[in-house]
Amino acid sequence: MSPPGRFAPLVPEAGALASTVVAEAAEWVVRLAHDDRPATRQACADWRALDPQHELAWQRLSALGRELRASARALPAPLAATTLEQARASLRRRRRDSIKWMLGLGAVGLGAWQGRDALQDFPAWQALRADLHTTTGQRSEHRLADGSQLVLNSRSAVDIDFDERQRRIWLRSGEIMVSTAPDAAGRPFIVSTEHGALLPVGTRFSVRRLDTPGRPIRLAVFEGAVDIRPAGPGAARRLPAGRQLAFTADSLLPERALHPGEDAWTRGMLIANRMPLADFIAELDRHRSGFLRCRADAAELQVTGAFPLDDIDGALAMLETILPLRVEHFSRYWTTVALR
Template sequence: MNPSRAFKPLAPDAGPLDPKVVAQAAEWVVRLQYDDTLAARQNCDAWRAADPGHELAWQRLNMLGQDLRNSTRGMAAPQVATTLEQARDASRRSRRNGLKWMLGLGLTTGIAWQGRTLLNDARLLPSLLADQHTGTGERRNVTLKDGTLLTLNTRSAVDIAFDAHQRRLTLHTGEIMVSTAPDPGGRPFVIATPHGELLPVGTRFSVRRLAEDGHPIRVAVFEGAVDIRPRHGGPTRRLHAGTQSDFTADTIQPPETLRSGGDAWVRGMLVASRMPLDQFIAELARHRPGLLRCDPAVAGLQVTGAFPLDDGDRVLAMLEQVLPVRAEYRTRYWVTLTRR
């Protein structure tokens, strides 16, 4: 008997769901889009049958996708895009609706891997609800109310809160570039992170948070200066133009010279100077949907050059020309670099 035939529809209002279960359900929906084999379906069925909450989460996610497909069926492509954009705007006004729309959109428009990236850990769910967020391979420029220019790199999420006393950004994940504008009212500009606050002094700088909370956050200053204020009360340190530093809630590393091309991602480029191949691939993978890996046998090869972030396959072809490697494609979204 096919296990999937044993499942019965559940009431849509059968109660709240654990965010971790929602993340698992999203993972299964995404996995079946690129691994629709009998074994994968059977494993998914086993997960659904293991707990009523699993099945409810599965049905809710698929219900959202079906609703979205039904609402856009028969519409011209530009009209669909307009409808989805209007829905996205509405979702920003309602955080609960925002989660539903992003899940429905991510799982039904061919960018489900982006949903997998954001949902694979319940800690990242706030990213779906942030005021500004980007998906895999996406960059976005935002001009804030005071004229400050904010650029979000791939897979980034930021909340924005301006009031009478301060201008405040909260970085949840990813990387941002900030070019601050002077404020007539003299309000301080603050970047909040899990490790502490950053106070720029008429500056252009980037903040990068890619790992778990215990890992350092990197600040790079291209113009002006930035004060780093650790969360646990350590001394504030001023970082000047041309330098970068990693910091945690307790410590600030000594400043280092800013690496060449550190802001190239704003222009859609990845600049490498004798960068180990495994680090290069890890950076490229952030901008490319799917799974991109480097075999340990070639991880130590060095890469130098400037590469377009928006064309990952072209970058892999370039590496094949200059290094003794080849790109093995199991699928378009599952690639491993191995020794040639």
């Protein structure tokens, strides 16, 4: 067994992992990020030694993001310095190469790219009018007047409408996580969206409204259950814990199992288990200023790992070490991921 913190290079052909194993590894990543005591590290090492799949899941999850950088502190100083400097040097080389290309864009083009976030997050008037909102790369957590907990993901906006008859949240943009609290007055808790209303039953759940108006709303239930009441002619439906689905005003899309790590964004992480690279990059793009895109020739590569949402450039640099990819930084506001 390799000591905690020392990770051998991984290859895309290393194989698939059971979702339960990925979930267990993700829990260890999160636990060690908050509890770095020797006993905790030893318990993690014992879990890794139980099964080769455990070790593979650990390496894939911890090879990227915060855990790798935190684990480097436990390595001998020369080895830790070498490991981190290699990743930084790779990123610096690509930035230098991209500058040559960027010089040909012209000042007008550059200004357009720099203004992208003001347009993409959500309309300025909507952000200003919303009771609560976040900008690119920002998350915020709030305790509501009834004791419920609300977490806003990057680029999100909500309005709060509590009165003597109801407790209502209007999701205007982005993604939220809600943990409801009992209400002494017996008022219903409602999350309203453009496609219909959601009524939780003692629950913890997330709701996501994608950037493009008219796209389906995505609901994921972690505890309890949520009743879905579409705005159109569709029948109401109750979604239990451990399930997710997307819906529009007229239809409910097929229900699916909830994947481990779906709520990791509330802890500043993105957990991927054989996620197509195109989808993975789209998720990172929601947390980073500027354009982040994946070239078509790399779109179908599969990604497994735990990635920090607060250090997107660092996550991309680590991605280059385990997949045959290159990250092209054409400017601070334009980055492309392509096959090497």
